[in-house]
Amino acid sequence: MRIAVCMKQVPAASEGNMDTETGVLIRTGLEAVVNVYDLAALEAALRLKEAYGADIHVFTMGPEKAESVLREAFAMGADEGFLVCDTAFAGADVLATSYTLKQAIGSVGSYDLILCGKQTTDGDTAQVSGALAKWMDIAHVSWASEIADISQNTVKVRYNMDNRMICARVQMPCILSVEKDSFIPRMPSLKLKISGRKKEIHTLSLRDLTDCDEEHYGLKGSATRVCKIFPPERTKRQGLVSLGGEKAAEYILKILDSGAREVRI
Amino acid sequence: MRQADTSAWSGILVYIECRQGKVRPVGRELLAEAGRLAVKLGADVYGAALGSGMEAIAGQLSGCPLARLYLYETEDEYSPLHYEKIMTECIAEVKPSIVLIGGTQEGRALAPRLAVAFESGLTADCTSLDIDDEGCLVQVRPAFGGNVMASIVTRFTRPQFATVRPGIIEEPCAESCGEPEIVRAAVRQAENTFRILDVEEREVSGGIADARLLVVAGRGVKKKEDLEMLRELAALLGGTLASSRALVERGWMPPGCQIGLSGSTVNPEYMITCGVSGTVQFMAGMRHTKNIIAVNTDPDARIFEIAHYPVCGDLYEIVPAMIERLRAGKGDDLIDIHI
Numbered sequence: 001m002r003i004a005v006c007m008k009q010v011p012a013a014s015e016g017n018m019d020t021e022t023g024v025l026i027r028t029g030l031e032a033v034v035n036v037y038d039l040a041a042l043e044a045a046l047r048l049k050e051a052y053g054a055d056i057h058v059f060t061m062g063p064e065k066a067e068s069v070l071r072e073a074f075a076m077g078a079d080e081g082f083l084v085c086d087t088a089f090a091g092a093d094v095l096a097t098s099y100t101l102k103q104a105i106g107s108v109g110s111y112d113l114i115l116c117g118k119q120t121t122d123g124d125t126a127q128v129s130g131a132l133a134k135w136m137d138i139a140h141v142s143w144a145s146e147i148a149d150i151s152q153n154t155v156k157v158r159y160n161m162d163n164r165m166i167c168a169r170v171q172m173p174c175i176l177s178v179e180k181d182s183f184i185p186r187m188p189s190l191k192l193k194i195s196g197r198k199k200e201i202h203t204l205s206l207r208d209l210t211d212c213d214e215e216h217y218g219l220k221g222s223a224t225r226v227c228k229i230f231p232p233e234r235t236k237r238q239g240l241v242s243l244g245g246e247k248a249a250e251y252i253l254k255i256l257d258s259g260a261r262e263v264r265i
Numbered sequence: 266m267r268q269a270d271t272s273a274w275s276g277i278l279v280y281i282e283c284r285q286g287k288v289r290p291v292g293r294e295l296l297a298e299a300g301r302l303a304v305k306l307g308a309d310v311y312g313a314a315l316g317s318g319m320e321a322i323a324g325q326l327s328g329c330p331l332a333r334l335y336l337y338e339t340e341d342e343y344s345p346l347h348y349e350k351i352m353t354e355c356i357a358e359v360k361p362s363i364v365l366i367g368g369t370q371e372g373r374a375l376a377p378r379l380a381v382a383f384e385s386g387l388t389a390d391c392t393s394l395d396i397d398d399e400g401c402l403v404q405v406r407p408a409f410g411g412n413v414m415a416s417i418v419t420r421f422t423r424p425q426f427a428t429v430r431p432g433i434i435e436e437p438c439a440e441s442c443g444e445p446e447i448v449r450a451a452v453r454q455a456e457n458t459f460r461i462l463d464v465e466e467r468e469v470s471g472g473i474a475d476a477r478l479l480v481v482a483g484r485g486v487k488k489k490e491d492l493e494m495l496r497e498l499a500a501l502l503g504g505t506l507a508s509s510r511a512l513v514e515r516g517w518m519p520p521g522c523q524i525g526l527s528g529s530t531v532n533p534e535y536m537i538t539c540g541v542s543g544t545v546q547f548m549a550g551m552r553h554t555k556n557i558i559a560v561n562t563d564p565d566a567r568i569f570e571i572a573h574y575p576v577c578g579d580l581y582e583i584v585p586a587m588i589e590r591l592r593a594g595k596g597d598d599l600i601d602i603h604i
Contacts, residue, residue, distance in 0.1 A: 002323070004584075012545050036514055036516075043319070043445055051405055071361070092381065093387075094377060094386075094387050094389070095380060095381065095384065095385070095386060095387065098377070098381065099381075099398060118370065119516060119527065122409070124390070124526075124527050124546070125389035125390065126373055126389070127373065127376065127377040127380075127389050128377070130345075130375075130376070130377030130378055131377035131378070131380060131381045131387070133345065133377075133378065134349070134377065134378040134381035134382060135381055138346050138458075139344075139345045139346055139459050139559070140374070141460050142370065142373070142374050143370060151512075156462070160370065160467075161343065161370050161371060161374075162369050162370045162371055163466070163467050164464055164465060164466055164467055165464075165465040166342065166461060166463070166464050166465070167461070167462045167463040167464075167465075167525055168344075168459060168460060168461045168462055169460045170458065170459055170460075171457070171458035171459065176460075179518065179520070180516075181519060181520065187439075202341075215459075221385070222386070222415050223380075223385050223386030223387075223419050223421070223422045224386035224387070224388055224404075224418065224419050225417065225418055225419075225420060226408070226415045226416070226417055227403075227416050227417070227418050228415070228416040229408060229413050229414065229415045230413070230414050230416075231413065231414070231417075232413075232414050232545045234565075239575070240564060240575045240576075240577055241568055241574075241575065241576055241577065242564070242576075242577040242578065243576060243577075243578050243583075244577070244578065244582060245578070245582025245583050245585070245586040246586050248560070248576050248578045248582070248583040248586070249583050249584075249586035249587040249589075249590055250586075250590070251574075251576065252558055252560075252574070252576065252587060253535065253587060253590060253591070255556070255558055256478075256502065256535060
């Protein structure tokens with residue numbers, strides 16, 4: 001079985017900030033890490049590999065430094081790593097990002113399963129995996145908490161859908177995005193980490209893809225444009241009270257006690 | 266550059282999510298928003314509902330500003346290729362300029378497939394919508410983790426797809442007197458790529474969405490063990506412990522306890538936030554709370570802007586003091602009477 005896993009590098013803190021005077025984003029000092037939700041996708045792939053045997057190929061789209069995502073994936077047990085990297089890919093929205101991934105994955109080969117994290121911590125939209133599935137015209141299940149019983153080119157998936165647990169049998173190839181808590185990632189192995197350092201990283205740039213028209217990628221290939229960024233409206237602060245532990249405890253309990261009508265300190 | 270003849274597309278199509286013949290609340294919310302946008306555009310609102318028991322749908326939408334309602338009698342349970350096919354055909358027929366979809370799990374599974382089918386733009390989890398001078402949909406959502414807002418526009422392709430989480434649009438449907446024209450179709454699922462084996466309703470009571478009082482842990486909580494103290498406070502007050510996104514990402518709290526745009530929208534009687542800074546994405550999920558008591562050491566924390574009772578102080582002093590008082594019985598009567 002061949003499994004592709006999509007992983008992304010994101011800023012360590014999920015909260016960038018903005019200078020309210022200048023409108024400039026403060027993004028300095030933000031360490032880059034693997035999106036935690038994607039580690040669960042890799043873990044799911046590794047469990048399938050243990051159960052059924054599989055080749056696990058990890059794809060990450062980003063700048064050159066995103067190579068560290070692949071090294072981390074090697075240390076957990078991934079077989080091959082692909083860095084999808086080209087200045088033409090920058091500034092992509094959901095449509096262009098998913099198209100780039102489709103092109104990149106398609107240029108390497110065909111896969112039985114494609115696994116993704118349920119969302120990223122920076123973009124936070126949880127829409128790329130569904131979009132990728134449509135580009136490939138295959139089924140897609142989000143919020144998968146159990147992936148089992150692969151037989152006759154189908155897979156049994158249990159997933160959450162608006163407060164119901166649903167179990168479905170899905171034709172492969174398909175894309176599954178997984179719940180983080182169901183696939184707690186294993187610790188990286190030192191041995192794999194060392195051997196992973198020497199592993200070749202396959203870089204995929206625009207010219208490696210079937211569709212080399214740069215109009216279809218990055219900002220140019222995006223349908224949406226950010227036309228303005230602005231700080232959220234600040235409303236006037238209402239009577240901030242500064243209190244020590246005992247006083248504050250008394251104050252808060254009084255609020256609850258009074259049914260939160262009028263409370264004096 | 267992706268480009269379409271934008272003039273060939275007009276009006277707003279709302280995906281009305283249903284379950285077993287019942288309209289889910291987000292459908293009415295979106296119709297209310299669509300009604301307001303349609304006035305600015307001078308265009309019509311259309312609705313599309315899929316599932317079983319479709320004969321009961323129109324009656325639940327009386328008063329909604331609908332020009333035409335498409336009802337597709339089909340399998341009640343969402344399946345990716347089947348629902349996508351019905352909706353792509355509906356969109357191709359209606360040719361709406363805007364498609365609004367609820368930000369439920371079903372909506373967020375469907376929306377990206379439709380956006381790619383039409384190679385157009387999708388903006389997820391919008392917190393407000395408007396129309397600009399050129400008649401494009403202005404989609405506002407938090408960006409970069411939540412302390413910045415972004416206005417996003419799909420200028421050259423159609424339709425413009427947007428999802429909005431349930432509970433974000435508060436106003437009820439504007440009353441409209443006309444009855445919509447109804448178009449009915451019955452569609453059998455053709456695909457066999459996706460077969461539902463089992464559906465299990467999950468116990469939803471006892472969750473954070475139903476709690477009358479929530480104690481909310483934020484990144485001001487220093488260790489996972491410290492959550493026990495907050496859990497005890499919640500228990501003493503007859504409430505439930507919830508958290509902001511940061512603690513879910515750290516793995517300290519389960520995703521089901523997360524308040525915010527990427528978690529749950531909650532609306533309790535009382536909320537006590539402890540060490541929550543108040544990102545836009547957090548506040549989008551709780552701003553309708555009736556009584557917000559916020560505890561934070563930072564006097565400039567954003568949470569204080571919407572808190573009814575902003576308390577600048579240290580949760581590590583305040584929470585133990587509250588627990589001690591409650592244990593000593595000083596707060597006995599208040600729990601019974603008011604909460």
